[in-house]
Amino acid sequence: MANGYNEYDHKIDYVFKVVLIGDSAVGKSQLLARFSRNEFSLESKATIGVEFQTRTIVVDQKTIKAQIWDTAGQERYRAVTSAYYRGAVGAMLVYDITKQQSFDHVQRWLDELRAHADANIVIMLIGNKSDLGNLRQVETETAKEFAQKEGLSFLETSAMESTNVETAFYTVLSEIYKTVSKKALIADENQGTSAVMPGTRINLTDKDDVTDTKKGGCCSS
Numbered sequence: 771m772a773n774g775y776n777e778y779d780h781k782i783d784y785v786f787k788v789v790l791i792g793d794s795a796v797g798k799s800q801l802l803a804r805f806s807r808n809e810f811s812l813e814s815k816a817t818i819g820v821e822f823q824t825r826t827i828v829v830d831q832k833t834i835k836a837q838i839w840d841t842a843g844q845e846r847y848r849a850v851t852s853a854y855y856r857g858a859v860g861a862m863l864v865y866d867i868t869k870q871q872s873f874d875h876v877q878r879w880l881d882e883l884r885a886h887a888d889a890n891i892v893i894m895l896i897g898n899k900s901d902l903g904n905l906r907q908v909e910t911e912t913a914k915e916f917a918q919k920e921g922l923s924f925l926e927t928s929a930m931e932s933t934n935v936e937t938a939f940y941t942v943l944s945e946i947y948k949t950v951s952k953k954a955l956i957a958d959e960n961q962g963t964s965a966v967m968p969g970t971r972i973n974l975t976d977k978d979d980v981t982d983t984k985k986g987g988c989c990s991s
Contacts, residue, residue, distance in 0.1 A: 781833060782826070782833055782834075782835045783833045783834060784832060784833075784835070784947070784950065785834075785835045785837055786834060786835070786836055786837065786859050786860060786946050786947075787837045787839065787857050787858045787859060787860070788836060788837070788839065788858060788859070788860035788861065788862065788939075788942060788946075789838075789841055789854060789855060789858045789860070789861050789862070789883075789887075790802060790839065790840050790841060790861075790862050791841055791861060791862070791864070791879050791882075792863055792864035792865055792872065792879055792896075793865065793866070793871070793872040793879075795866070796864045796865055796866040796898055796899075797864060797866065797899055797929050798841075798864050798898075799840050800898075800929035800930070801862070801864065801896070801898060801927065801935055802823050802838050802840045803823075803929070804932055804935045805823075805825060805838070805935055805936065805939045806823035806824065806825045806838065808932075810932075821840050822837055822838055822840065824836060824838070825838070825939075827943060829940075829944050829947045830944075830947065830951075832947065834943060834947065836939065836943055838939075839854055839858070841854055855883060855886035855887045856886070856887075858887055858888070858891060859888065859891060859892065859946045859949075859950070860891060860892045860893070860894075860942045860943065860945075860946045861883055861887065861892070861893045861894070862893075862894050862896050862938065862939075862942060863876060863879055863880060863883070863893060863894070863895050863896065863922070864896045864898050865895075865896070865897055865898070865908065865913075866897075866899050866908075867897045867899055867900060867907065867908045867926065868899055868905040868906060868907055868908075869907060869908075870907040870908055873897075873907075873908040873912075873913065876895065880893070880920060880922075890949060892923075892942055892946050892949065893923075894922060894923045894924065894938060894941065894942050895913060895916070895917045895920075895923070895924045895925075896924075896925055896926070896927055896938055897910070897913050897924075897925075897926040897927070898926075898928070898929060899929075899930075900926040900927060900928045900931075900933055900934075901928040901930050901933070913926075923941060923942075923945070925937060925938045925941070
């Protein structure tokens, strides 16, 4: 798979909105920074509200602009972030392997996601901070069993060491592409025209999401 940081090098075939969710301080913003800009900072501050970054990749010879939304994990912002599930076709549910409580809250985040998002949204469970294995509180097998039970894909990552970060995002985006391609194929067979127009944001439902609001001081790469 080829990938690139300059989205203007290629025609954009699809725009996929993916949300990062999970408790505060599990490393959502660091995962986003590592994927979008290949950066990591030990001085990272808590996200206020929501912000997003973009990165363009190529999947199956199609140019996909990933629009990754970083939602704040603090309880007092949950009412704000719930609005940003709308239009999302992918979600990365992140916990910290060194904080049992962040894993205990995964079910609650998952329930909220499923209550607000499209039924066919692609979801990956991510155990972040795998570089801190000596402080581990959540066993890998425990998380794997949970993911299997809930029908989620699963990976452990380290934003600091860049372990599995690319793999995680590419897996989610590739699965979204497969879902969209299958839907377009079915529509093409039934109607003679594709339900998916290149270069537009893709929802898994038939409703178009035209919201493109940036909040929380975001910047695009």
